[in-house]
Amino acid sequence: MKNYNIFFVAGIHGVGKSTICNKVAQRLNIFTSSSSQIIKGYKGQKISNSGKRVKNIDENQEALLLGLQQIEAKNILLDGHFVLMNAFGDIEKISESIFQKIRPTAIILLIDTPAEIAKRLENRDCTKYPENILIQMQDLEERRAVQIAKLVSANYLKIDLQADIEPDKTLSSFVSRNI
Template sequence: MGHVIFIAGIHGVGKSTLCKSVIDPMGVKHLTASKIIKKYRQVQIENKTKYAANIDENQIILIEGLHQESIDEAVTVLDGHFALLNEQGDIIAIDTTIFSQLSLSAIALIIDEPAKIEDRLLSRDGKGYGVNRLSKMQDIEFQQAKEVAHALDIPLLTIDFRTEEDPSSTLAKFLSTYM
């Protein structure tokens, strides 16, 4: 497994849209954490192993799935989160040790105006979470990104859609250093 670049941000911030516009033309493998978890969790269910749907178990599945999916890749971009909502709706920061096991080389954190994120979620999913909750979640995401980057001694690029003139070019330039 080569370089793993983690593209992070809360639900609805625009990670996947930005990744598709930048990463797909570069020919780099682009994976989403949620799709890896769904794929490998399904395998476990089909094999009739016991599975409890919780954040910790999902992260273990993500680690194993990422290693399987990117074993022969020079560069893999993984699109995911540093903070999630648990089944009770509480915002939970994902433990730093999970990210060390993902063998990350760098992090790009995407942030935006919470009201715009709320609008995207309402439009895309038909459900919002409230601007205040999204703001708090984005703050936790940002703090956790800084903590993980520091703990792993890897670069952290923050792309703020509110101020960044050309987010696509900024991300492409950042990624090109790992090609």
């Protein structure tokens, strides 16, 4: 990978990653993108998925790595996931090797209540997701975030959107200290 600072902002679908990243990027004047946008841009097509179910998870992650190589920015706020729902509806971990290649400077995990996430997903995607699935995904996402942060020696921050009244300012401050 190129020599830049990647701030990997993780969380399950609907937690608010893009919203917060866009505010922080504007405040700090740094590049932000979702992993899916980079994958789509690199592949020149839509990612194969059904709702939040993703086909070809490994292939898409390789496209992410190649797409990151094309970005001309020193600091990147990259929003993405440590786990995804595969085409069969099973929760699948993204390979550790992907994060070893990305080498994030920091990993920031956003969490929220399953009820709030479910509400956002229903408003955004017009789909109801069972709270038990959201709980399971958020639990695994958090465990993987901690595990990967240790594996790649990345700084780690967890932001609870119910407890932090200004999560974008918390993230901005954290990023500023780690640039």
